[in-house]
Amino acid sequence: MAVSIDDRAVIKHLVSAGNDEFWFEDIDVAAGTQIELATATGDIDTSDQLTIASTFQKVFVANGANLKVADFINTRLTHSALTTAHARGDIVTQATSAASMIVDHTNTAKTLTYGYTTTGTWDFTNSVTGSGSGTAFTPTGQAGMLTHAALATAHAADDVLTQATSSATMTVTATDATKTHTYGTITAGTWDTTNSVTGSGSGTAFTPTAVSTRPPVWYDWTVEPGGASGAMPAKAYLICVYRGRLVLSGNPRYPHQWFMSKLADPFDWLYGADDPMSAVAGNNADAGQCPDIVRSLISFHDDYLIFGCASTLWILRGDPVAGGSLDNLSDTTGMFGSDSWCFDDARNLYFWGSGGLYEIKSDFSGIRNLTEMVLPDIINDEAADPTTHRITMGYDKKRHGIVVAITVLATGANSNYFYSFKTKGFYPESYPNECGPYSLFYYDANDTTYSDLLVGCKDGYIRKFVTSAKDDDVGGSDDAISSYVTYPITSLSGVDQNGKLSELVFDLAGGASGGDAGDTDGVTYELHKGNDAETVLEAIIDGDTAFTSGTLSGTGRQNKIRPRMRGAYMGLKLYNSTASETWAVNRVLYGTQKAGKVR
Amino acid sequence: MAGYQAAVAQGQASGQAGRVIPSTLGGQVNYKWVPAGSTNQWWDQPPAVTQSDGSSKDNAIFGGIDYASFLEDFEKREKGAREANLARETEIRGTYNQLIGQGQGAFRAAGLADIERGKTQAIGSGMQQMVSSGLYGTTTAASIPIHAENQAALSRLKLEDIIQQRQTELKLGKASFTERIEQPYPDYSVLMNAMIAQGSNPGTA
Numbered sequence: 001m002a003v004s005i006d007d008r009a010v011i012k013h014l015v016s017a018g019n020d021e022f023w024f025e026d027i028d029v030a031a032g033t034q035i036e037l038a039t040a041t042g043d044i045d046t047s048d049q050l051t052i053a054s055t056f057q058k059v060f061v062a063n064g065a066n067l068k069v070a071d072f073i074n075t076r077l078t079h080s081a082l083t084t085a086h087a088r089g090d091i092v093t094q095a096t097s098a099a100s101m102i103v104d105h106t107n108t109a110k111t112l113t114y115g116y117t118t119t120g121t122w123d124f125t126n127s128v129t130g131s132g133s134g135t136a137f138t139p140t141g142q143a144g145m146l147t148h149a150a151l152a153t154a155h156a157a158d159d160v161l162t163q164a165t166s167s168a169t170m171t172v173t174a175t176d177a178t179k180t181h182t183y184g185t186i187t188a189g190t191w192d193t194t195n196s197v198t199g200s201g202s203g204t205a206f207t208p209t210a211v212s213t214r215p216p217v218w219y220d221w222t223v224e225p226g227g228a229s230g231a232m233p234a235k236a237y238l239i240c241v242y243r244g245r246l247v248l249s250g251n252p253r254y255p256h257q258w259f260m261s262k263l264a265d266p267f268d269w270l271y272g273a274d275d276p277m278s279a280v281a282g283n284n285a286d287a288g289q290c291p292d293i294v295r296s297l298i299s300f301h302d303d304y305l306i307f308g309c310a311s312t313l314w315i316l317r318g319d320p321v322a323g324g325s326l327d328n329l330s331d332t333t334g335m336f337g338s339d340s341w342c343f344d345d346a347r348n349l350y351f352w353g354s355g356g357l358y359e360i361k362s363d364f365s366g367i368r369n370l371t372e373m374v375l376p377d378i379i380n381d382e383a384a385d386p387t388t389h390r391i392t393m394g395y396d397k398k399r400h401g402i403v404v405a406i407t408v409l410a411t412g413a414n415s416n417y418f419y420s421f422k423t424k425g426f427y428p429e430s431y432p433n434e435c436g437p438y439s440l441f442y443y444d445a446n447d448t449t450y451s452d453l454l455v456g457c458k459d460g461y462i463r464k465f466v467t468s469a470k471d472d473d474v475g476g477s478d479d480a481i482s483s484y485v486t487y488p489i490t491s492l493s494g495v496d497q498n499g500k501l502s503e504l505v506f507d508l509a510g511g512a513s514g515g516d517a518g519d520t521d522g523v524t525y526e527l528h529k530g531n532d533a534e535t536v537l538e539a540i541i542d543g544d545t546a547f548t549s550g551t552l553s554g555t556g557r558q559n560k561i562r563p564r565m566r567g568a569y570m571g572l573k574l575y576n577s578t579a580s581e582t583w584a585v586n587r588v589l590y591g592t593q594k595a596g597k598v599r
Numbered sequence: 600m601a602g603y604q605a606a607v608a609q610g611q612a613s614g615q616a617g618r619v620i621p622s623t624l625g626g627q628v629n630y631k632w633v634p635a636g637s638t639n640q641w642w643d644q645p646p647a648v649t650q651s652d653g654s655s656k657d658n659a660i661f662g663g664i665d666y667a668s669f670l671e672d673f674e675k676r677e678k679g680a681r682e683a684n685l686a687r688e689t690e691i692r693g694t695y696n697q698l699i700g701q702g703q704g705a706f707r708a709a710g711l712a713d714i715e716r717g718k719t720q721a722i723g724s725g726m727q728q729m730v731s732s733g734l735y736g737t738t739t740a741a742s743i744p745i746h747a748e749n750q751a752a753l754s755r756l757k758l759e760d761i762i763q764q765r766q767t768e769l770k771l772g773k774a775s776f777t778e779r780i781e782q783p784y785p786d787y788s789v790l791m792n793a794m795i796a797q798g799s800n801p802g803t804a
Contacts, residue, residue: 282734320737
């Protein structure tokens with residue numbers, strides 16, 4: 001028997017928000033290319049905190065009072081106001097055309113019905129009736145998007161587009177920034193890609209290259225009309241998905257409170273119903289105690305939800321309405337912000353907390369401060385303030401570590417760390433201000449070419465780390481990468497004895513010049529000396545004049561250097577700040593001689 | 600015995616209330632329709648009996664049997680039995696009425712109190728559970744009284760159902776009792792047998 005398997009892979013769209021705009025990756029056009037969801041432009045305020053969560057093939061946006069939905073699955077039908085909206089799950093069917101959809105949502109005015117079209121093509125002449133008690137209607141429009149070459153002049157909102165021959169019409173809602181996508185409401189006819197389209201205004205005529213009757217639709221996130229679905233919080237800055245519920249928090253009026261929608265129904269916020277699926281709201285505190293302010297929502301699948309609060313941590317296991325439990329994880333450690341956490345691939349959680357970078361093992365066996373020994377004063381050093389800084393973290397599974405990015409929101413100035421899982425070490429780094437990370441996200445793209453840790457940058461670009469790149473991209477130009485390594489301060493002799501550094505040999509990376517292995521560029525070394533280790537380190541940090549320095553070039557073993565440096569301790573710094581250069585060193589060898597007591 | 604049907608037919612034809620009365624003369628039983636309210640009937644004053652020599656004699660004590668007393672006793676006993684039956688019926692009806700009339704008040708009150716206790720317990724244990732699970736500060740805790748009240752409402756419905764079921768059973772019992780009540784006609788066969796027995800043993804004149 002022949003078996004035909006039609007692979008239906010999960011399709012992912014990367015979405016992003018910036019400059020008060022909302023963008024999405026349309027892989028039907030080109031993977032890795034983002035286009036603007038023009039209907040969303042201006043509906044969000046990216047100068048304010050904005051968090052998003054994706055579920056039910058929609059993106060839910062929490063941006064203060066801007067609670068929005070970018071819906072990637074539903075068709076939107078426009079009609080006159082209904083007496084009774086069609087309930088979620090009702091099936092509406094159109095006479096004659098036999099088009100049918102499963103209703104998902106109706107707007108507050110009951111003039112827009114959103115649903116998943118299961119069959120047929122909707123028209124604007126036949127009546128639509130539902131399987132429930134909703135009022136019958138005849139659609140007056142359907143959401144649509146026309147793709148075309150870049151227009152000289154975009155068609156203004158409310159202009160009416162008419163296509164020759166097909167006589168299809170569409171009322172324009174918005175055009176994207178590149179003027180290649182016109183969004184609107186199709187009101188008549190069937191659009192094609194052969195006939196010219198002209199507008200009622202001054203927009204440029206075009207012939208569509210693609211027609212979509214199911215573009216992503218953007219709408220206000222509201223409860224279902226009818227008065228039986230409760231009310232959403234007026235504002236929210238935090239969002240996540242947990243056990244099929246949308247979780248909101250960060251309402252400035254109730255910052256300690258969290259809110260969860262009804263299970264599998266983001267449009268039902270009727271709390272306290274005698275129903276295991278009911279919407280629920282609550283806070284994190286022992287009975288009778290004042291709750292802490294929620295700063296982040298961290299859900300791990302449907303297993304648990306961690307509330308990162310200002311000075312405490314709480315964990316919700318299971319469902320709060322059906323036998324779940326809420327427990328305190330820490331009474332002493334809080335969390336910095338909404339994005340200052342990430343998971344690794346072993347389900348361990350890392351977060352920036354009150355005392356530095358912490359790790360919570362997947363078995364919740366304890367909270368470990370990773371920086372308290374190696375970077376004991378990191379909190380004061382960074383002086384990050386939630387009102388002026390954003391700390392965002394991402395697990396880089398290609399490079400086996402975590403990026404901790406601390407960015408000044410206003411300027412993009414940043415101070416970052418790469419925590420390597422291989423060396424268990426912290427590598428401080430900073431990027432050009434244009435590249436100041438506002439967000440970090442590992443994107444497992446459909447096209448693996450685009451899978452990487454993505455950095456949403458201050459200048460609006462989405463960047464990624466490229467191992468082969470020798471400069472930092474700052475948009476129109478490149479910046480040289482400045483890098484250095486300070487070797488551990490080393491004693492040149494025995495206890496309280498001077499020594500003489502008699503020889504020094506460097507093995508630079510790359511093997512022979514050319515060949516399979518990548519060749520290093522040049523690197524400069526500095527040698528510092530002192531009677532105690534801290535003095536040497538301080539001299540390096542302060543940029544004091546070195547005892548000796550030099551620049552190495554070429555690959556492999558370098559010529560032996562005879563520094564003849566006398567002292568108790570030596571410090572070695574290697575660095576390179578030259579444009580279009582990167583470097584690597586395999587090992588450093590040195591020889592010493594005794595040189596008498598330290599005086 | 601054939602005269603009995605004729606007497607009954609006579610009574611039916613008269614359209615009046617009355618009864619069929621038996622009498623024995625020389626061992627032969629006769630029947631006669633006697634309208635209600637008739638006075639000076641032969642059983643009150645038995646007819647004179649013509650003797651073989653052509654003379655007649657008073658038959659008040661016919662054949663040595665005092666039928667008047669016999670009938671009086673019979674009726675008295677019958678009346679007594681009927682009155683006893685009526686009294687018993689009245690008593691049973693009264694018991695049924697009392698039970699039905701009670702409206703299961705005490706049962707209902709006890710049941711409702713028990714439901715309220717259960718509701719309080721449910722709320723309390725639910726709240727305790729919420730505290731234990733750390734969810735006291737959620738609307739889940741706030742919904743516990745609602746859940747408890749819904750459960751209590753269900754219990755109240757069940758209680759009402761039980762009460763109604765019991766009421767129905769009582770009413771059905773009363774109806775069944777009423778249905779079983781019989782108002783027997785006087786058992787004249789007993790009377791007849793007694794008279795026949797007496798007639799076969801004539802007394803002395």
